[in-house]
Amino acid sequence: MLWLDGLVQGVLLGGLYAQYALGMALMFGVMKIINVTHGDLVILLALVGISLAGSFPLGPWGVLVLLVPIGAAVGWLLQRGVLNRVVGDDPLPSLIATFGLSVALQNAILEIWSADTRSLSGGGIEQASVALGPIFVGVLPLIVLACATLLTGGLDAMLRFTRFGRALRAASSDVEAAAMTGVNPKAVYAMATAIAVGILGFAATFQAMRATVAPADGPYQLIYAFEAVIIGGLGSIWGAFVGAMVLGVSQAIGFRISPGFGILAGHLVFLAVLAIRPNGIMGRAQ
Numbered sequence: 001m002l003w004l005d006g007l008v009q010g011v012l013l014g015g016l017y018a019q020y021a022l023g024m025a026l027m028f029g030v031m032k033i034i035n036v037t038h039g040d041l042v043i044l045l046a047l048v049g050i051s052l053a054g055s056f057p058l059g060p061w062g063v064l065v066l067l068v069p070i071g072a073a074v075g076w077l078l079q080r081g082v083l084n085r086v087v088g089d090d091p092l093p094s095l096i097a098t099f100g101l102s103v104a105l106q107n108a109i110l111e112i113w114s115a116d117t118r119s120l121s122g123g124g125i126e127q128a129s130v131a132l133g134p135i136f137v138g139v140l141p142l143i144v145l146a147c148a149t150l151l152t153g154g155l156d157a158m159l160r161f162t163r164f165g166r167a168l169r170a171a172s173s174d175v176e177a178a179a180m181t182g183v184n185p186k187a188v189y190a191m192a193t194a195i196a197v198g199i200l201g202f203a204a205t206f207q208a209m210r211a212t213v214a215p216a217d218g219p220y221q222l223i224y225a226f227e228a229v230i231i232g233g234l235g236s237i238w239g240a241f242v243g244a245m246v247l248g249v250s251q252a253i254g255f256r257i258s259p260g261f262g263i264l265a266g267h268l269v270f271l272a273v274l275a276i277r278p279n280g281i282m283g284r285a286q
Contacts (some may be wrong), residue, residue: 006249007253010253011145013249014139014249015141015244016144016149016206016207017228018149019203019241020038020200020224020228021225021228021241021244022148022194022237022240022241023038023197023200023225024225024228024240025232025237026237029229029234029239031172033094038200038222039217040109041105042204042207042221043204043213043218044105045200045201045204046213046228047109049208063242065188069198071197073194075194076190076193076194078101084189084190090229105213110215115214115215115216119212120208120209122140135240143208144210147206148202149241152238152240156238161238164188167188170183171185203221218226227270228271229272231269231280233283236280239281242281243281247266247270248266253268
């Protein structure tokens with residue numbers, strides 16, 4: 001029963017990691033842009049949401065409704081103001097630019113909110129649970145998993161079946177050829193980054209409700225998102241979802257083995273997948 005509970009809790013944890021990973025899958029896996037500020041944006045949005053909830057009579061769902069468009073606006077400005085100037089076939093300029101931005105953002109967050117940890121009250125939903133046979137499952141983690149599944153399906157459908165999705169895939173494959181067919185790559189990339197960071201509004205809200213957030217937590221969220229995308233396979237939205245599930249389950253099982261082994265177990269599984277199947281579980285061989 002201990003291992004079954006670990007499996008269930010790992011899948012639920014993977015729902016949160018999937019929300020981290022979807023934006024990374026879109027930017028890194030599809031657009032080939034390495035955004036090192038990914039985790040810091042989660043923390044920024046979470047702290048903005050906590051501050052809004054403390055200043056206005058907003059519940060957690062009101063905060064979520066506000067954070068998604070705020071995240072989309074931040075993503076659009078990030079792409080328009082910074083990334084469109086460095087995007088290209090070589091991913092190194094975007095890596096360097098977002099690394100510098102990450103350092104600046106962490107220090108700005110620390111200056112504004114200090115180093116104290118904070119959380120967002122869920123009105124009691126974060127303590128609620130339901131019994132599934134002999135196992136008790138948290139209501140909030142179930143909501144997180146449901147949202148992650150819907151976001152993954154919606155993002156995958158957008159890339160496959162919409163005009164914008166086709167334009168994005170064309171621009172990411174060959175910018176010059178896409179521009180010759182009437183696609184505006186900079187505008188398409190700006191909209192895609194807005195979607196990627198807007199999804200982080202969900203992750204930020206749920207992270208602040210499930211645990212605490214602090215200015216220095218950004219790199220941890222970045223690592224989890226990166227590992228989930230690599231495990232699942234670059235270029236696959238559902239692959240990022242599967243990778244998040246694998247990462248969550250491996251950590252949960254690791255915690256059952258030893259309280260200090262959980263995070264390490266996730267890293268070891270990541271390295272094992274990278275060694276055995278470098279293209280990821282759902283990635284295609286080049």
